Amino acid sequence: MKKVFVLFFASVILMSVSVIAAETPDVRQKAEPTTTAIPSANAETKQVADEVSVAAPSGKVLKNQAVDATAATPTPSEITSETMQKPTDKSTVAAADKPVEKAKDANIIHINSSEEFTKLVNNKAPVLIDFYADWSAPCDMINDVIIRISNKPDVKYKVAKMNIDMYHELAKEYEIKTLPTVIVFQNGKEVGRELGVQAESAYVSMLGTH
Amino acid sequence: MANLNTQKPEITYPCEWTIKIIGSDKKAMSDIVDSVMKGRSFTVSDSNTSRTGKYISLKIKLTLVSAEEKQNIYTKFNAHKEIKFVL
Numbered sequence: 655m656k657k658v659f660v661l662f663f664a665s666v667i668l669m670s671v672s673v674i675a676a677e678t679p680d681v682r683q684k685a686e687p688t689t690t691a692i693p694s695a696n697a698e699t700k701q702v703a704d705e706v707s708v709a710a711p712s713g714k715v716l717k718n719q720a721v722d723a724t725a726a727t728p729t730p731s732e733i734t735s736e737t738m739q740k741p742t743d744k745s746t747v748a749a750a751d752k753p754v755e756k757a758k759d760a761n762i763i764h765i766n767s768s769e770e771f772t773k774l775v776n777n778k779a780p781v782l783i784d785f786y787a788d789w790s791a792p793c794d795m796i797n798d799v800i801i802r803i804s805n806k807p808d809v810k811y812k813v814a815k816m817n818i819d820m821y822h823e824l825a826k827e828y829e830i831k832t833l834p835t836v837i838v839f840q841n842g843k844e845v846g847r848e849l850g851v852q853a854e855s856a857y858v859s860m861l862g863t864h
Numbered sequence: 865m866a867n868l869n870t871q872k873p874e875i876t877y878p879c880e881w882t883i884k885i886i887g888s889d890k891k892a893m894s895d896i897v898d899s900v901m902k903g904r905s906f907t908v909s910d911s912n913t914s915r916t917g918k919y920i921s922l923k924i925k926l927t928l929v930s931a932e933e934k935q936n937i938y939t940k941f942n943a944h945k946e947i948k949f950v951l
Contacts, residue, residue, distance in 0.1 A: 792951050831942045832950040849938035850883075850950070853875045856931065 761804040763814035768824060771816060775839040780811040780861050782838050785818050785825065790833040792851045799854045800836075803861075811838075811861050836860075881928045884911055884951040885941055886921045892946040893922055900940045901926065919948065 765771050765783070774781045784800050786793035804813035818825040818833075828837065828844075838846040838860045846860030887893045897908050906926040913920050928934050941950045 790951055829942065831947065832938045849935055849942070851875075852931065855874065 759801050759804065761813065762801065763812060765814055765816040765821075768821060771821070771824060774812065774814055776842045777812060777839070778841060780838050780840045780845065782811060782813045782836060782857065782861060784813075784815045785828070785830045785833070785835045785837070786815060787818050787833055793834045795851050796834055796836075799857065802854065803857055809861075875931070877931065878927050878929045881926055881934065883924045883926070883937065883941070884921050885924070885947050886919055886949040886951070887946050888919055888948070889946055890920055890922075893920070896941070896944050896946060897922060897924060900937060921951075 763770075763774065765774070771783075774783065782800075782803065784793075784796070800813060800815065816824070818830050832849040834851065836848045836852070836857055837844055848856050848860065885893060885897070894908070897906075901908075901924065904926055906924055908925075909923050911921040911923040926937075938950055941947050
């Protein structure tokens with residue numbers, strides 16, 4: 655009798671435990687959707703922000719459509735490109751209004767080929783050619799003199815410059831060893847040569863006597 | 865005195881002048897300087913050396929009495945194959 659009572663009592667306890675165990679999963683199922691809903695909302699915000707970033711690279715547009723503060727902030731490169739546009743437009747207008755200045759050495763022929771050199775040497779009118787090198791300081795000293803000679807009004811001669819470092823063969827053929835060397839040619843002949851730095855009058859007299 | 869910065873640059877003789885010669889053989893260059901400058905008062909000193917050390921330059925200071933004398937000196941230096949350039 656005592657055993658029957660113990661078995662009955664034990665079965666009642668087991669039934670109670672099974673009922674409690676059966677109710678617990680329901681609670682968990684309700685809680686789980688809540689926790690997964692938050693990440694999905696974050697992913698959606700990120701996706702919108704990404705789309706806005708691609709569609710509107712300018713910070714100005716993003717201010718009106720601000721979905722995410724990070725996406726709306728323009729990058730330094732965007733700021734630079736936007737602020738640089740307006741001055742460029744103004745400077746273009748200003749450059750168009752400004753008259754084009756003639757270069758100081760506009761009347762000097764810069765020899766660019768041996769054919770051009772030969773053509774000048776055979777010219778009917780006198781041609782003064784300044785043989786120079788960029789590394790020669792004395793050549794710089796006479797540069798303004800040569801420019802002045804080329805800019806004299808109503809002249810019948812031509813003035814040219816030749817960089818000897820670009821035409822070694824011609825420099826050798828005409829025995830250019832002193833820098834600067836200024837030679838006047840006419841009808842294919844050398845009619846005057848000045849070695850080294852000379853006064854303007856020395857160059858002009860070579861042109862004037864032929 | 866040489867003044868090339870005025871509107872009408874002129875060189876008034878006599879004047880102090882510096883000539884620089886460039887070559888590769890210092891001994892030969894020195895001998896040529898002595899030969900060309902014979903009978904004149906001058907000083908000679910070492911100047912620049914090229915990056916690779918192949919070329920050297922000598923600086924010659926002298927008093928020129930005329931443009932013709934200057935041309936004559938340049939022409940004499942030019943005649944020597946050991947002299948690559950005269951500045």
